[in-house]
Structures are given as C-alpha cells and as structure tokens.
Amino acid sequence: EAGVAQSPRYKIIEKRQSVAFWCNPISGHATLYWYQQILGQGPKLLIQFQNNGVVDDSQLPKDRFSAERLKGVDSTLKIQPAKLEDSAVYLCASSLVGGSWFDTEAFFGQGTRLTVV
Amino acid sequence: GNSVTQMEGPVTLSEEAFLTINCTYTATGYPSLFWYVQYPGEGLQLLLKATKADDKGSNKGFEATYRKETTSFHLEKGSVQVSDSAVYFCALFRPGNEKLTFGTGTRLTIIP
Numbered sequence: 001e002a003g004v005a006q007s008p009r010y011k012i013i014e015k016r017q018s019v020a021f022w023c024n025p026i027s028g029h030a031t032l033y034w035y036q037q038i039l040g041q042g043p044k045l046l047i048q049f050q051n052n053g054v055v056d057d058s059q060l061p062k063d064r065f066s067a068e069r070l071k072g073v074d075s076t077l078k079i080q081p082a083k084l085e086d087s088a089v090y091l092c093a094s095s096l097v098g099g100s101w102f103d104t105e106a107f108f109g110q111g112t113r114l115t116v117v
Numbered sequence: 118g119n120s121v122t123q124m125e126g127p128v129t130l131s132e133e134a135f136l137t138i139n140c141t142y143t144a145t146g147y148p149s150l151f152w153y154v155q156y157p158g159e160g161l162q163l164l165l166k167a168t169k170a171d172d173k174g175s176n177k178g179f180e181a182t183y184r185k186e187t188t189s190f191h192l193e194k195g196s197v198q199v200s201d202s203a204v205y206f207c208a209l210f211r212p213g214n215e216k217l218t219f220g221t222g223t224r225l226t227i228i229p
Contacts, residue, residue, distance in 0.1 A: 041221050
C-alpha cells in the first residue's frame with residue numbers, strides 16, 4: 001500500500017515569508033497528524049485531525065501557523081510569517097482509527113525539512 | 118505531565134556488539150510505550166510496542182520490556198548490524214489525552 005506522501009521534501013525561505021506544506025495520508029485513514037521535529041529534539045504534535053475536524057491543536061502557534069484538511073483527505077500546513085525558530089522537519093502521519101495509539105499504528109511520511117534564513 | 122527521557126547519543130558500536138538504549142518515562146495512569154526508528158532519509162517507523170506492565174515488545178531482533186517498577190522501557194539487541202544505523206525514539210501514549218509524547222532520540226551508528 002502507498003505510504004504517507006509529503007511535499008516538498010526541502011524548503012528554504014527567508015524570515016517573514018510564508019510557506020505551505022502538503023500531506024496526502026494513506027487511503028482510508030481517518031486521523032491525520034502534523035508534527036514539528038526541531039534538530040536534536042523529538043517530534044512535537046502541532047495538530048491532529050479526525051476526518052476534517054480538529055481534535056487537538058493546543059500546541060499550534062495559531063498567530064502564524066494554520067492547517068486545514070479539506071474533504072477529510074489531504075491536508076496543508078501553512079506558516080505565515082515564518083521565523084528563524086520555525087526551522088525544523090515537519091512530519092505528517094496518519095492512522096486508521098480515531099487517534100488511539102494504543103491499538104493501532106500511525107504511519108509517518110518522510111517529512112519536509114524547512115530552513116528559515 | 119507526561120515525559121520521556123532517553124539515553125544521550127550518539128552511540129557508535131561495532132557490528133555484532135550488544136546494544137542497549139535506555140528510556141525512562143514519567144506518566145500518571147497506565148501508558149503504552151513505543152520505540153520508533155528513523156532510517157536515513159526515511160520517515161518514522163514503529164519498531165515495537167508494549168501496552169501494559171511486564172509486556173515485552175519485539176521486532177527485527179530488538180526487544181524492550183515495560184518495567185513499571187523502574188518506569189523504564191530500555192531497547193536491546195543482542196547483535197547489531199550496519200543496517201541498524203538509524204535514530205531511535207522512545208515514545209509514550211497515555212490513553213485519555215490521546216497524545217504520543219516522544220523522547221529526544223538516540224542516533225546509533227554501527228561500524229563494520
């Protein structure tokens with residue numbers, strides 16, 4: 001089965017510019033996650049969708065970050081305006097059922113490496 | 118709150134050496150514990166998991182036992198291979214808040 005697809009793989013932007021990342025989850029997966037992985041740290045959850053509704057966005061910096069999941073399939077994550085500290089790998093993951101890591105597995109994409117200069 | 122503390126890296130071993138990567142956690146209740154692996158240029162993959170105390174997760178020769186008394190989930194492998202070179206993340210899921218909390222990761226390099 002096809003995995004989680006993310007694009008672009010790499011992006012370099014100047015601070016105060018905007019950027020968008022795209023994620024296509026595994027077909028049929030209801031739950032989609034965006035994680036931020038800063039170099040030397042573990043991934044941090046930014047937002048979790050179930051179908052096209054938001055389950056958890058408590059750690060999303062809403063003044064500059066936004067995300068949407070139209071029609072419960074693909075998702076985009078946007079940063080506007082970007083700051084230097086946003087440099088990180090942005091990981092998308094999806095899972096089959098409603099966000100329960102206990103009894104299911106989440107599959108991760110390869111990530112988008114963002115460098116803000 | 119929930120937290121995961123992992124052994125600092127990087128770790129460099131010779132092929133066929135014994136591997137231990139330490140992981141301890143802090144959580145209330147009864148969390149599930151996971152090890153994820155990230156090979157160069159690839160996304161995170163679930164390596165193994167354990168859902169209750171004294172459970173042992175195993176996969177690809179790796180093992181980890183859920184020790185509630187020491188709040189640990191150390192990853193072990195008896196004989197590592199060059200292909201095991203990757204970054205390993207310990208993670209905790211606590212039913213109720215539905216979040217997966219990751220450790221900082223340990224980079225493992227195996228030399229022939």
